[in-house]
Amino acid sequence: MPQNKALTKRAEELGVKFYLETPVKGLLTEEGKVTSLVAESEAAKYTVHAKAVVVATGGYGSNAEMLKDRLGFNLDKDFFTFNVPGINGEGLKMMWDAGAQKYGDTVEMIYILPHNLEYMVADGVLRQPNLMINQKGDRFMDEGMLGNTTFSGNAMFLQPGHYAYVIMDRAISQKYQENGPDIMDIVHPAAGFKMLDPVIKKAEENGYEAIITADSVGELAEKLDIPAAKLQKTIDDYNSYCDHGKDGEFFKNPDYLHKLTGEGGYLVGKFYSGAYGTVGGVKIDENCQVLDDEDLVIPGLYSAGSDANTIYADSYNFTLPGNTMGFAVNSGRIAGLEAAKFIKK
Incomplete structure (x- = not known):
């Protein structure tokens, strides 16, 4: 999409480096803070140290096991999604393993x-x-x-x-x-x-x-x-x-x-x-900081997009087109701004 090309170009101009086909395998914590992540490609394994990590992986709408275990749906049997490749819930699992509260996940029912x-x-x-x-x-x-x-x-x-x-x-x-x-x-x-x-x-x-x-x-x-x-x-x-x-x-x-x-x-x-996919899975505050089971911030951990989208309760608001995309764009913007502030502290 043209806007994605423009954003990518601008990011590269600002010094951002993209690692494609290099999935993140987990988040690392120290004393309750997220301090780094581990990623791996066919050629190399990376440990990336960072004061802030933003997780935005789109939910688990293509993961039959998670859909069954979390929500009771039988994917491709009596419940169907668009099965977008790669939307398998890895980001949510990483956040849960790092202490994030399991919260509010449901589907955009259609x-x-x-x-x-x-x-x-x-x-x-x-x-x-x-x-x-x-x-x-x-x-x-x-x-x-x-x-x-x-x-x-x-x-x-x-x-x-x-x-x-x-x-x-x-x-x-x-x-x-x-x-x-x-x-x-x-x-x-x-x-x-x-x-x-x-x-x-x-x-x-x-x-x-x-x-x-x-x-x-x-x-x-x-x-x-x-x-x-x-x-x-x-x-x-x-x-x-x-x-x-x-x-x-x-x-x-x-x-x-x-x-x-x-x-x-x-x-x-x-x-x-069926569903477009899932929404929700972790709880965030107004600054897109991920919360633990006590509703306390996990320092250094932010989430945006469908992983953190719990604004619809049990029903996607179909009468207003672009809901999920709008939330993804704005929560991504907030998460980026707040992560940048956190890094400068």
Whole structure:
């Protein structure tokens, strides 16, 4: 990204040296103070002595073991993240080993098609606010809220298996293609409706189970493993709301009530609860100094970004874009300024 190149260039002008592919293996302490770190590359091992260390390693959103042990999630089974390489929690473990309080870690809950980046087009097309049901064949929320992935992801996590089926048909898809979708966002462009068929074909070839097609309610019921009579009743009830322009169960915006006729066949996305990654894990003060179990500062230890981000409690604020990035930039700035002050003491 251009801004990262500019920051890197400026840092180098100021004498900063970057050690790439040289992961830090641990923090060293003396008398309760962080005084150095150990890092290692294929070519060399380094012990770096410093009055201040800033840890900003992005959490543990790609670490299946930590997600299970800390939060109870089953990565790549019924819970999916973007699996960003290297986001494995090493920084948090180092801080905990140095005496940091284990504090406030959770996830930026969303909903997602499994292995999302391979099926991004379908993810965008199928997450429109049409009929959504759980494995029992029941609706469980106002589908108009599907535009808020945090609200919807939390709701899906409460369902059997931590997933939900979002159902449309080809006729509805065609309307979206002609008139634009109900929910617009910059991540899932409207052009996706014209690109769906190749993705469906790829899913079929790969045996991918989260994109489902069917020509009838009976076939769909069989593929979803829901009793046909139950699925038919749910569809009939929903269609009656569409006919009357009023959702009698969850009072969804009438503009989003599109009758499911099955014309052209049904299209279904099986969406799971998931996350961008984790946030939190250590407790910091207003100067980004890491605190121990007694809420006392660990001298020389600072943290910023997702490792220290506990400002959302249990729900990521999806209504305000850029939350985590904003916190990362500002906490990084504060940590740097305060570490510099500490060094000069």
